[in-house]
Amino acid sequence: MDAVFPTCDTWLESYRERWLTHYQDTGTIDWTLYPALKLNTTPAGLAVDVTQANVLLITSAGGYVPDIHEPFDAANDLGDYSIRLIDTHHGPSAYRFAHDHYDHTAVDADPQVLVPVSHLLEMKDEGVIGELAPQVVSFMGYQPDLGRVVDEMIPEIVQVARDLRVDAAFLVPS
Amino acid sequence: MTSWNVGKTVGVAPPRATMTRLSRGATIGNPGDNAQQRRVIAATLALLAHPAPLALVMLDEK
Numbered sequence: 001m002d003a004v005f006p007t008c009d010t011w012l013e014s015y016r017e018r019w020l021t022h023y024q025d026t027g028t029i030d031w032t033l034y035p036a037l038k039l040n041t042t043p044a045g046l047a048v049d050v051t052q053a054n055v056l057l058i059t060s061a062g063g064y065v066p067d068i069h070e071p072f073d074a075a076n077d078l079g080d081y082s083i084r085l086i087d088t089h090h091g092p093s094a095y096r097f098a099h100d101h102y103d104h105t106a107v108d109a110d111p112q113v114l115v116p117v118s119h120l121l122e123m124k125d126e127g128v129i130g131e132l133a134p135q136v137v138s139f140m141g142y143q144p145d146l147g148r149v150v151d152e153m154i155p156e157i158v159q160v161a162r163d164l165r166v167d168a169a170f171l172v173p174s
Numbered sequence: 175m176t177s178w179n180v181g182k183t184v185g186v187a188p189p190r191a192t193m194t195r196l197s198r199g200a201t202i203g204n205p206g207d208n209a210q211q212r213r214v215i216a217a218t219l220a221l222l223a224h225p226a227p228l229a230l231v232m233l234d235e236k
Contacts, residue, residue, distance in 0.1 A: 039187040042227035050222045102199040110205035119208070119215055129219065168222050170215075171175035171188070172201050 011035055012147045019144065029077060037146065049130075053167035056133040057088075058157065060141030061107060061114035061174040062099025065090050071098035072140035079143040081153045085135040085160065088117055101142045102174045114174055133164045141174055176201060176218045180230070189226030192218045195236035203235065210235060 014035040022030050062072045064084050073080040086095075092111035097104055106113045120132045137157055143149050161169060176192040177183045178201060183191055194214060196203060203211035217233055 037185045039185065042187040043189045045189050045226035047225050048222040050219050053222065055219070103197075104199065106197065106200035106205045112208075112211055113200040113202050113205055116202050116211060116215055119202075119212055123212075123215070123219075128216065168219075170219065173175065173177050173179070173182075174199060174201060 008147060008150060011037065015145065015147075023077065034144065048168050050168065051127060052130040054131040054133055054165060055120065055129050056137060056161055056164060056166040056169045057115070057117060057120060058137040058139075058169050058171045059115050059174070060139055060172070061102075062097045062140035063095040063111075063115050063136075063138040064098060065094050066096055071096070074098040074100040074140060074142070079145060079148070080140045081143055081145075081148045082139070083153060083156055083160075084138040086138055088121065088132055088134055088136060090117075092116075092118055099140045099142060099174060107174075114172055116172065120170075130167075133166050135160070135164065176214055176233075183230065187227075190218075190221035190224070190228045192221065192231045192233050194233045 018033040018035070019030070022033050062074060063086065064071050065086055069084045069086070072082070092115050095111050095115055097107055112119060115136065117136060120129065123129050124132050137160055139153060143153070175188050176194065178194050178196045178198060180193055183193065192214065202214050214233060214235055217231070221228055221231065
């Protein structure tokens with residue numbers, strides 16, 4: 001974890017002692033107690049020829065497909081750290097969004113504003129990108145415990161990326 | 175990645191990112207504006223042509 005988040009222990013101590021303790025004591029959230037995050041290291045990477053690349057779409061909008069996936073636990077004040085893998089043959093209109101921390105007006109009108117899967121498939125057909133990985137990684141980006149993000153969610157996404165042999169990831173936060 | 179939130183994006187130090195003035199909940203573009211959405215995606219993916227890390231790239235999209 002240190003390589004990804006070198007100040008994690010300090011951050012977690014502050015998170016637990018201040019924000020989490022206040023929540024557990026009062027049942028209310030006080031964002032003034034939430035420790036700021038500033039990573040000191042930016043990951044390095046080689047250039048990628050996107051016209052030959054297998055690109056993985058990752059969205060934090062809380063997207064899922066009803067009847068296939070359980071919705072995210074959007075109402076949980078402590079967050080939801082699970083992911084959904086959504087086959088790219090499901091078009092944007094198949095998605096629903098379980099995430100209580102942004103206005104859904106735009107995504108309800110046009111899901112591609114947060115899950116641009118049809119655009120990316122068109123770009124593959126046009127040769128702009130080499131491939132679109134056959135599954136979208138979806139999570140619900142309200143996740144106050146960054147320790148759980150680093151220890152639980154990110155390794156799961158990295159494993160998906162390895163399994164799908166992707167060359168690049170395109171993250172769309174909400 | 176692409177984002178409308180400069181502060182949070184700086185905090186997580188992504189290897190490559192574009193920034194816009196779009197709204198929260200409409201990261202890729204305005205609803206129904208396929209041309210804008212494609213511009214944002216293309217500009218972001220174009221960053222892959224360069225070794226990371228890159229400085230944040232501002233897009234004139236709102």
